[in-house]
Amino acid sequence: MLNTDIRLDEPSAASATRKRLGQYMTPTDVAFFLVDLMPEQDDTDITLLDPGAGQGALTTAFIKKWTSQRPRRHLAVDAVEIDKRQHGMLVKNLSSLPQDQLLTLGTRREDFILSALKSDKKYSHIILNPPYARIDSKSPQAKLLRQQGLPSTNLYSAFLSISIKSLAANGSLVALVPRSFCNGKYYKPLRDLILHETSIHHIHLFESRTDTFKSDGVIQENIAIVLRKRTQAQNVSLSTSKAKNLSLSSLTVRPFQEIVRKGDDMRVIRLPLHQDCETSRLEPLIVKHRLSDLGLSASTGPIVDFRNRRQLRLTPTQASVPLIHSYHIQSHNLCWPLITNGKKNALVLTNKNAKNVLKPGYYIAIRRFSSKEQYHRIVANPVEAIGPPFLNGVSFENHVNYITTALTEMDRELCWGLTAYLNTDHADRAFRDISGSTQVNVSDLKILDFPPLEDLRRFGIELLKLGSVSPVNSELAVKNVLSTIHGHPIN
Ligand SMILES: C[S@@+](CC[C@H](N)C(=O)[O-])C[C@H]1O[C@@H](n2cnc3c(N)ncnc32)[C@H](O)[C@@H]1O
Structure with missing residues (x-):
């Protein structure tokens, strides 16, 4: 066809x-x-x-x-x-x-x-x-x-x-x-x-x-x-x-x-x-775990923007929680709030939508739609929904997937480490091996391989030192840690 x-x-x-x-x-x-x-x-x-x-x-x-x-x-x-x-x-x-x-x-x-x-x-x-x-x-x-x-x-x-x-x-x-x-x-x-x-x-x-x-x-x-x-x-x-x-x-x-x-x-x-020398070099170094093995889960944002129009706001108020939409997820850092071109940044809390609001904590937000011509199909950002303005929680729009805790406590290091790993060439290649559509599905994230929690936390500590989640920094953080663990430099 x-x-x-x-x-x-x-x-x-x-x-x-x-x-x-x-x-x-x-x-x-x-x-x-x-x-x-x-x-x-x-x-x-x-x-x-x-x-x-x-x-x-x-x-x-x-x-x-x-x-x-x-x-x-x-x-x-x-x-x-x-x-x-x-x-x-x-x-x-x-x-x-x-x-x-x-x-x-x-x-x-x-x-x-x-x-x-x-x-x-x-x-x-x-x-x-x-x-x-x-x-x-x-x-x-x-x-x-x-x-x-x-x-x-x-x-x-x-x-x-x-x-x-x-x-x-x-x-x-x-x-x-x-x-x-x-x-x-x-x-x-x-x-x-x-x-x-x-x-x-x-x-x-x-x-x-x-x-x-x-x-x-x-x-x-x-x-x-x-x-x-x-x-x-x-x-x-x-x-x-x-x-x-x-x-x-x-x-x-x-x-x-x-x-x-x-x-x-x-x-x-x-x-x-999609295996070139560069990305396949990491392959034998990654011990493979599924998200569920790590006590983590992936979901799609439950707030569908056109169905919640009346509750969406350009600027956060006392009665709202921050709303994370795909346009807030950039390849360098989370850009929230985005006070431009009528972008929605907040969801007014109602009895009906309360079940779709997540408690304050650390999340990894991933854009659901990407094109195969994009540098990386997976674009991930840490969402540090801690303290003001997240005291009432956080909500994710339907164009966004998020990873959160199922059993394992999601701390700052793990949040940044998972983000770093997802933004590497290696994860991108692994994703392209299983997906041929422009959508990043939760089911795809569930079958991706992840390193163990302790390695992920070390990636996070390294990325936090580098200061931003750009693909270059993510790559560097993961390779620095794996070089130390395996005792030889990885370029
Ligand atoms: C994608 S086109 C490909 C046509 C042709 N095989 C080609 O390669 O150029 C699929 C064809 O299947 C026919 N078709 C659709 N449903 C059908 C069915 N239930 N039984 C038989 N042919 C069907 C369509 O009319 C169409 O001509």
Whole structure:
């Protein structure tokens, strides 16, 4: 579902239909790139499925590559498309390809979800750029998916799940999909299915400013995932490309254990693509703990600004508590209050919102939205909500996540130390390994690795000496402490 469409034919479909059916066609060069990712197989005959075939960009590229291969095996194509207009173009485009005795073309106009779930046909090859749109949980499709143990909230995850089920033993599948299924609880059933039924062979990340999936204003990265129906291989190929420069020049091979860690109950699919010498130098020095192991918790600010408009104030009053919004979090220090351009700085206390006000103490505030072009995706600041004007507590707006104490007492050193760690290149790289969206989710923070409390407190003491939480100071504080602990300098 790439936005930069180089279409076989510009669809004049109303944008509502286009949106509902997720009609974003694969550009020709991307289609050939995806076909080239398909592993070589030595089956006697090829059976190809293209679910949500649109105008046939993927099938056309597959057939063109197959035509050039010698010796050729019989190829039977099943291209399924729901939309009348797209289906018309599909038939036209595929029938304009040169006739070939070894080629059998099948184009069906039907709902892939309803038809495939009632069939047990298997394919040696599946290639898909599935539609991206929410599935109504009350629809017959959602019901059938649940009945068959493939619960899906989005058309793309439903198409991918059904395709995995439709893959023959040793068969190969290439899918162009948003990266969002690689973590988070909603896509856990899909990850379980992938990891149970297939071997992850290759993941290619499309790093681009414009070619993006968009959902609720959240920009997501695209990946091509190559799966084989067999037990998991020891290694996985990883590659990445920027904008239109499609190539595998960045290809690396990593152990599967780095992609899905042993003992990870969420089965997050990590893309360790951002390791350069600088950041990977810290990797072996960080003893890994989750926030919950450290007795800490992460939450999203409960005050939604547009729902609390009447309680928000530009300047704090006796009857209000300080409100921390994303604009108060700068990469050098917390800038509160921000008396400029109508920025809201305080929340008037009411009986209704009292439960959303936190008691005075130390917190780490993290912006929820970041762009991948930003220097660091995580921008963290200590919030020292102690003494006036925090005597009545503090509140966090919904564009902000915050880390606070669950069991462990959050003191000043720990607060600054966690901030320092979160603002390092190392934490940024670790974050990019697990997240491909512009949002910093609480669930992402919960699966990040953190050093032990005593190391974090030492980072804090060092950062406090440096005086501000800029990325440079944070990096310096963490490296100074780790150099001392490990007895050798870390640059
Ligand atoms: C993202 S487009 C990709 C089209 C084509 N595969 C390509 O790569 O250019 C997804 C296609 O799936 C079709 N589609 C949406 N829902 C469908 C369904 N339930 N069954 C079959 N096709 C569907 C849309 O009409 C659209 O043509």
